[in-house]
Amino acid sequence: MEISRRGFGAxxxxxxxxxTRPLAAAEPIKFATLPxxxxxxxxFAQDAGLFTKQGLDVAMQIATAAPVLLPGVVGGSLQFGVxxxxxxxIAHDAGLDVVIAAGVGVITPTRVSTAVVVRPDTTIEKPSDxxxxxxxxxxxxxxxxxxxxxxLKANGIDPASVxxxxxxxxxxxxxxxxxxxxxxxxAEPFLTRMLDNGIGKRLDFFKPDRDHIFTSFxxxxxxxxxxxxxxxVKVRAALREANQMMRSDPAAAAAVQAKYLKLPxxxxxxxxxxxxxxxxxxxxxxxxxxxxxxxxxxKQPIDARAxxx
Numbered sequence: 001m002e003i004s005r006r007g008f009g010a011x012x013x014x015x016x017x018x019x020t021r022p023l024a025a026a027e028p029i030k031f032a033t034l035p036x037x038x039x040x041x042x043x044f045a046q047d048a049g050l051f052t053k054q055g056l057d058v059a060m061q062i063a064t065a066a067p068v069l070l071p072g073v074v075g076g077s078l079q080f081g082v083x084x085x086x087x088x089x090i091a092h093d094a095g096l097d098v099v100i101a102a103g104v105g106v107i108t109p110t111r112v113s114t115a116v117v118v119r120p121d122t123t124i125e126k127p128s129d130x131x132x133x134x135x136x137x138x139x140x141x142x143x144x145x146x147x148x149x150x151x152l153k154a155n156g157i158d159p160a161s162v163x164x165x166x167x168x169x170x171x172x173x174x175x176x177x178x179x180x181x182x183x184x185x186x187a188e189p190f191l192t193r194m195l196d197n198g199i200g201k202r203l204d205f206f207k208p209d210r211d212h213i214f215t216s217f218x219x220x221x222x223x224x225x226x227x228x229x230x231x232x233v234k235v236r237a238a239l240r241e242a243n244q245m246m247r248s249d250p251a252a253a254a255a256v257q258a259k260y261l262k263l264p265x266x267x268x269x270x271x272x273x274x275x276x277x278x279x280x281x282x283x284x285x286x287x288x289x290x291x292x293x294x295x296x297x298x299k300q301p302i303d304a305r306a307x308x309x
Contacts, residue, residue: 029079092302101220114187
């Protein structure tokens with residue numbers, strides 16, 4: 001909303017009359033998200049003017065890789081980024097003041113957006129078949145990597161017996177075609193595209209045993225959230241409203257997805273809307289802190305509240 005000079009002058013005179021000064025311009029907030037379905041809520045909020053509605057000056061960007069975002073938040077080049085529950089627990093264990101500020105997307109028993117894509121010429125059908133194989137994960141200690149380690153360990157397989165490599169979603173089809181790896185840990189919309197193109201076979205490795213599990217979170221520095229509590233509340237409110245609007249208007253949500261993910265409508269139609277939620281409860285975070293401890297990724301138990309803004 002633009003304010004005329006006359007309107008601004010009237011506001012200033014009114015403020016002086018009340019013994020106060022005019023409000024300063026909102027402090028810029030640098031917010032980075034990722035190019036996947038679950039991470040489109042901030043872009044929708046930005047396009048719909050929901051951050052501005054909350055009085056926030058948000059500069060949005062889409063990062064090409066998740067691993068750079070946590071260091072960006074820690075270093076102060078970003079106020080909000082994306083990370084996973086396990087990575088936040090590991091950062092806390094290392095003494096970094098990174099905390100969870102809001103939720104991203106969830107996996108539910110009826111909507112599991114990840115699976116292993118196995119090369120068609122391999123015989124991988126069960127956990128023990130992964131022994132000695134090469135598997136690509138989109139991020140070491142990321143959500144799918146940690147869930148896959150959990151899957152192996154729960155089935156009596158030593159994760160060290162599997163060679164886990166890091167690679168981007170866009171690299172995965174070529175890695176499978178060239179037989180450089182045996183399997184990849186994929187997510188939507190890349191998962192369906194690989195299966196439709198006959199690049200591999202699907203093997204499900206995770207189904208939540210609770211109502212939902214957050215795959216990722218929007219993170220910030222504790223020192224920043226402590227001094228910007230009002231901004232954190234407003235960011236959550238904008239994300240919450242964006243999620244509600246996307247659910248009530250799937251066509252508008254699909255338009256934003258197509259715009260930023262640059263995927264054809266027929267591909268997006270197969271995906272449906274992701275289940276995205278801004279509000280996070282301590283038990284949502286405790287799952288990841290406990291899982292990180294069970295896998296030896298952190299040394300001591302962590303109370304979820306220590307990881308939340």
